[in-house]
Amino acid sequence: IGPLVQAVVPVKDDGKVVGLVSAGITTAKVGGTANQQLPLLLMAAAVGLALATGGTALVSRRLLRQTHGLGPHEMTRMYEHHDAVLHAVREGVLIVGGEGRLLLANDEAHRLLDLPADAEGRHVLDLSLPADTAGLLASGRVATDEVHRVKDRLLAVNQRPTDIQGGPPGSVATLRDSTELRALSGRAEAARERLDMLYDATVGIGTSLDVTRTAEELAELSVPRFADFATVDLFDAVLSGGQPEAATTLRRTALSGIREDAPLYKVGERIPLVDSAPQARGIGSGRAVLEALLAEATGWRAQDLERSAQVIEYGIHSLIAVPLRVGDLVLGTVSFWRSDKPEPFDTEEVALAEELVTRAAVSIDNARRYTREHTMAVTLQRSLLPRRLPEQDALDIAYKYLPAQAGVGGDWFDVLPLSGARVALVVGDVVGHGLHAAATMGRLRTAVHNFSALDLPPDELLALLDELVARIDQDEAEESGNSPVTGATCLYAVYDPVSRLCTIARAGHPPPALIHPDGSVEYPDVPAGPPLGLGG
Structure with missing residues (x-):
């Protein structure tokens, strides 16, 4: 088969x-x-x-189509290039899947968030991130420059979903370290605030020519913008307008603080100057002295052991002592104290304190000079006014002299006995204030005394006085800084008890007031001439 x-x-x-x-x-x-x-x-x-x-x-x-016709070699090179760029950028990059697992994080993201090496593949809630940061990444919601604190960093976080245009579910987030930028912004803001304070010091300190008030303005401006407490201590001679001399004590002139119960010397108290104290060291060196930690400042504590212990116990922990000086002239010292703000004063704040006190010192010195001149002018004016009324039987005379509060002017009056039992009454006013006005007033008063001895009618006497004022102005025309005498006013009246007549002439001065026995007041119609020096 x-x-x-x-x-x-x-x-x-x-x-x-x-x-x-x-x-x-x-x-x-x-x-x-x-x-x-x-x-x-x-x-x-x-x-x-x-x-x-x-x-x-x-x-x-x-x-x-997906690889844009790139072959394996080109794709390998492109992947390596993109990976290098991803890890080279200075911003952190995170890709989070739809289920909240971290798919990718570049090197900067690992550094900024302190991520573990095996972070990729883990859920963002399991990465030991701050709760608000982890919640944002897990939610996938849109975020624009949200600030998140991660340990000692301030991160600006931006996040967008990845499935907006048919992409895979999830989100991509970028992280930017803004710690340094915010620190720079903070310093810039602090610098702006300091400039604002210096500007306010320029326009707000020295609004009056009073030493005490100017010191108060300095202390009030400093609290709470610069310090929690500020004190101004001056030599006694400065308060009276004198030239400060070496002394062992200061006078507390101004005190301003965020509270009123601080155990510092009160206004008006004397403060001993101990060589080891920062205030005395500042006066000696001419520079500000910083005691960043008062608890360790043995020199300051030696000034007053009991009070310094109370100050430290109260919570005051830092001090800047700045000498108050104009050129080589030391007027006192300014102390800035810090309690509520935990950071001690630093060197930048020392420079600000010096600038602030330097500007205030000019105003305080101007007030001191004005006080001295005002005191001298008051003394001169009082010495030129009648100390007592002359003896005469024609009139019962009473007077009251009240100088203006704004300053010492050239207002004056006089009572002059004349022949025949007559009496001359004089009232005058010199333009301006201060020493020059007081001195000019004395010259005019002396001139009226001399002219009255000529026994002239009131109008003729004022005519001579007018010529004198014109000559005085002509002689002083080349001198600078002196107010003109032209414009001074005067009223000259002569009362004759025999005829019971009162003859009055006035040069620019207001008319007299006549008070009748019934209390009514009348202003006699006295012809007015121009002020002295205008050739009236």
């Missing part, structure tokens, strides 16, 4: 072969069957090949 293809299977009983089963087919029959199925097999193979070729083409086209 020809060659066979035969299969044999043994038959076993208890593990022993007891027989064989054999089946076979001739090779001729196998070949015939295969030949009958060959067209079908070839057709199936062709269809499979066509499908494989089409699928490969479709996949290839999609891959080319």
Whole structure:
């Protein structure tokens, strides 16, 4: 029957072969069957090949579209380039999946957030981040420059979702360290505030020519913008307008603070100057002295052991003592104290304190000079006014002299006995204030005394006085700083008890008031001439 293809299977009983089963087919029959199925097999193979070729083409086209036509080598280079850029940027970059797991973090993100090496793949809530930062990353919500504190850093966080344009669910976040920028901004803001304070010092200190009030303005301006407490201590001679001399004590002139119960010397108290104290050291060196930690300032504590202990216990912990000086002239000292603000004073604040006190010192010295001149003018004026009324029987005379509060002027009066029991009454006013006005008033008063001895009518006497004033102005025309005498006024009246007549002439001065026995007041119609010096 020809060659066979035969299969044999043994038959076993208890593990022993007891027989064989054999089946076979001739090779001729196998070949015939295969030949009958060959067209079908070839057709199936062709269809499979066509499908494989089409699928490969479709996949290839999609891959080319996704990779922009880049080959394996170019794709490898591009990946390496993008990875290098990702880790080289100075901003932290995070990619978080839709389920809140960290998919990618560049090197800067690891540094800024202090992420563990195995952070990728873990949920952001499990990375030991601050609660608000982890919550933002897990939420995927939009964020723009949100400031988050992570340990000692201030991070500006921006976040956007990745599925806006059909991308995978999740979000991408960028982190920027803004700690230094905010520190610079803080310093710039502090510098602006200091400039504002110096400007306010320029316009707000020295509004009056009073030493005490000027010192108070300095202390009030400093609290609380610069210090929690500020004190101004001056030498006694400065308060009276004198030249300060070496002394062992100061006078507390001004005190301003955020509270009123601080155990500092009160206004008016004397303060001993101990050589080791920062105030005395500042006066000696001419520079500000910083005691950053008062608890360790043995020199300051030696000034008053009991009071210094109370000050430290109260919470005052830092001090800047600045000498109050104009050129080589030391007027006193200014102390700035800090309690509520925990940071001690620093060197930048020392420079600000010196600038502030320097500006205030000019105003205090101007007030001191004015006080001295005012005191001298008052003394001169009082010495030139009548000390007592002359004896005469024609009139009962009473007087009251009240100088203006703004300053010492040239107002004056006089009572002059004349021949024939007559009496001259004089009232005058010199333009201006201060020493020059007082001195000019004395010259005019002396001139009226001399002219009255000529026994002239009031109008003729004022005419002579007018010529004198014109000559005085002409003589002093080349001198600077002196107010003109022209414009001075005068009223001259002569009462004759025999005729019971009063003759009055006035040069620019207001008319007299006549008070009748019933209390009514009348202003006599006295012709007015021009002020003295105008040729009236």
